Amino acid sequence: MSRHSNTNANANASTSANASTGGESRRFPIDLERGLPALDGATLRAHAGLLLAVSLMALPLVIAALISFGTRATFTSVSELSLETAAQNYHDVLFRYDMGQYMLNSLLMSVIVVIGKLAVSLLAALAIVYYRFPFKNAVFGVVLLTLMLPVPVRIVPLFQLAADLGWANSFAALTIPYLASATTVFLLRQHFLSIPASLVESAKLDGVGPLRFLAFVLIPMSKGMIAGVSVIMFIYSWNQYLWPLLIVDDQSMQVAQVGIRLLQGVVESGDIAWPLMMAGSIVTLVPPLAVLIIFRKPLLETFGVE
Amino acid sequence: MASIELTDLTKRFDDVTAVDGIDLEARDGEFLVVVGPSGCGKSTTLRCIAGLESPTAGTVRIGDEDVTAQEPHERDIAMVFQNYALYPHMTAERNMTFGMRSATDFSSAEIDRRVAQAAATLGIDDLLDRKPSALSGGEQQRVALGRAIVRDPAVFLMDEPLSNLDAKLRVQMRTELSRLHEELGTTTVYVTHDQTEAMTLGDRVVVMNDGRIQQVDTPQELYDYPSNRFVAEFIGDPAMNMLEVTLEAGSSDPIVRHEAFTIEVPNAPETEALDGGRAVLGFRPEDASIADRGTSPTGSVPDRRRTGRGDSERTTGPIEATVQVTEPLGDTLLCYCRAGDDEFKVQTAPRTGRAAGDAVTLTLDADRLHLFDLETGEAIYHSDTDRERRAATPEP
Structure with missing residues (x-):
């Protein structure tokens, strides 16, 4: 019995380690009969490869976080790091x-762009798939x-x-040039084409109008796809x-990515304040990361991974 | 309820003519089945009636109204699709009411009453809260029918509604459709490629091929008096045998001469021009019998079809043939026989121990012979002369 609970603990450890390396659907294979994980060379090599790849990709982020x-x-030793300094930096x-303000601006811009793009693209895809012109x-x-x-x-x-x-220094300038998206139109078009034509015909026979059909049939049937493309559009x-840098020169209207650049101007004892820049980078990373984590499933579905 | 009238209806897609100038009428309250092989234009015809396709030429009338230029929803029709066309994210009930709530001004109470009534008729009361993914194929089809019924349309259009069901369920739903039509009495146009469905469901059956109507008649008339080779071979399973023959004048009745046999055809066609001409002899596998050698050719095999036909016991023959292959179907034994260079099927009684290689003598029911023009395939002659008499008596 004790041996079993022991292996369970092992199993938990390995699954969580596994999850942190990004493979959420892959469970570490465990043979309960023998109480030992069934390991073979191929699995080991695959996991080693994954671990290496993830480490390489995460390295700059880890360094930024540490700094x-x-x-x-x-960064020389762990002893130099302190939570107080970190709190102060952030x-x-x-x-x-003003990174807080910039991030707010970024958030507002991104939400407007996502909603606007969706609205335009849904209508465009509806027209391209279901109308004859x-x-x-x-x-x-x-x-x-x-x-x-x-845009560049x-x-x-x-x-x-x-x-x-x-439009200089306005949300109009920040958002309107991005409202049309060929990628989104294309993805939605492909998705709409996969919906059986008889559903549309049935709606036509019932006299359901195109906007009602869009709102009550197409959008609910495309939820996953819409969530997926929204994530991509948001990020x-x-x-x-480049575009915000050019069109916005009023700092209160500036966005987070340019904000990081502005942090370069902060000079402490004759040197660029790298810890502040890194802190800025890390906070800027949080919202897209959160969106990715929350909408992980529909995103994977959009690309047919799952 | 309403009648439907198609006049010179033509639909072309680029250079393909799907429907080629057809005239057709579905009477008020009739169950009209359109049958034909895939690509014959039957679905296109239905879609023209529905307004999902706009005809290249011709008119569609529903009731007394010319609806050719009307939008589908203005035509007071309901359509049932082969793939059911249910909205996957809505419950069965919402599927049935979505169209009505969207585009009609029925009160909620009225819609609820109709849904309850339709659900009771179709036996889907317990399924109303389920989504299509939680329903079986037959249940989904019932919901789709329910959606059509609640609208209480003037016309039902059905596009191969049973094709996605398994064989057993299809037979069951077929009976239910018949019952439903009996109950509602709504004019129905039903498209199928399955001749059994067509025969069992239709008050009248329209046989189509290559965008043209081949024949419109009651199921029995189609079976007994096919107007051309296509109808003869399409209606009936197993299909009618077709043998190329020469016509000759005989002593009393004309003679049909095949390389392997010569038979008399009674109630001859008067066309003298046919003398010496080539034609195609058609007879159904179930109208041929194997006569045991040495015995009288008639009555050796119990004959299921003659029940109800009374006096007709005349046979013609004999035809000497060799059994090539046998297919036991349980209730009958299907023999593939060869005479000369031609092969044909004969349906015989089961458990007779016939096997490949047997030499057999066949007789044909003299009242069930057909001759078709070799070139055009048009029927020249049916040996049965009761047609006029039967046409006068009402259909059951």
Whole structure:
């Protein structure tokens, strides 16, 4: 009996270790009969590979986190880290250097962009899939063509346009250029195409209008897909740097990614305040990470992983 | 309730003509079945009636109204689809009411009353709270039927509604559909590729091929008097045998000459032009009997079909043939026989011990012979002459 509880503890340890390395659906294989985990070479190699990959990817983040807990730009020993310093750093970053405000701006911008993009893309996909209009395929082709023209490519005319419209330093400038999304239209279109045509026809026979059909049939049937693309859109929007940097020069309107850049201007004893920058980076990381964790399942479904 | 009238209905998709100028009428309260092989245009015809396709030419009338240009929801129809078309995220009840609540001004109480009534009719009272994924295929189809019934439309359109069910359930649902139609009396157009479904359900059956109507008739008339080769071979299972023959004038009745046999055909067609001409002889496997050698050719095999046909005991033959393959079906034994270079099927009594290689003598029911034009496939002649008499008596 004691042996069994012991192995159970082992098993728990290995599953949690496993979960932390990112494989949530893969359970460590345990043979209860023998009370020992069934290990073979292939499993071991796979896990070693995963561990290595995750460590490599996590390393910069770990270093950033460690530096944000100290007072200097280099990390030499654990004894230099203190929670008090960390609290001070994070407090300074958020309130003294306005990262809190920037993050709020980022959040607002990202939420507007996500909702706006969804609204535009849902309507566009609805039109492309369920309506007959001339040059439909050509229109869809043009929509896809915009994938080749991301914001950085058209940033100069875009700046000119936004400036002429008097949108500088406004949420209009931050969000409106991002409202159209070929990727989202494409993904929703593919999803709508997979919904049987007879559902639409049945709605047509019943006299259910297109918007009602969208709201009560298409959207509920596409929940997973919508949640998945929303996550991608949110992170994409949250990570915008170049465009806000150009179009916003009022610091109270600035966004988090540019905020990190602004932290470079904080100079302490003749040196860039790296701990503050790292603290800023870490807090900026939190919202997209939270979104990823919360919407992990629909996101994986969107890409057909699960 | 309403009648449906199609006039010169044509539907072309690019260069494919799916429906080629058909004229058809479904009478008020009739159960009209449209049957044909896949790609014959039957579904397209139905979709034109529904308004899901707009015809290239021709008109659709429902009741006294020309609905050709109307939207589907203006036509007062309900359609049942092959894949049920239930909304997967809604309960059965919501599936039944969604359309009504969305686009009609019925009161909630009225809708609830109708749902309760439809659910009782279909025996799905207990399933109303379930989502389609928790329902079996048959139950889903019932819900789909319920959705059609609650709207109390003038016309039901059904597009192969039983095709996704397993064989046993299909037979059961078939009976239920018949009962439902009896109860509701709503004009129904039912599309299927299954001739058994067509025969059992239809007041009248429309046989379609290549976008054209081949024949419209009651099931029995279709079976007895197919108007061309296509109908003859499509209706009936196993299919009618078709043998190429030469027509000759005989002493009393004309003679049909095949390389392996010569038989007389009674109640001859008067067309002298056929003398010496080539034609196709059609007879059904169930209208041929194996006569044991040395005995009288008639009556050697219990004949199920003749019940009810009374006096008709005349046979013609004999045909010498060899059994090639046998297929025991339990109630009958299907023999694939060969005479000359032609092979044909004969349905015989079971447990007779016939086996491949047996030489047999066949006789044919002299009242169940058909001749078809070799070129056009049109029926030249049916040996049964009761048609006029039978057409006069009302259908059961």
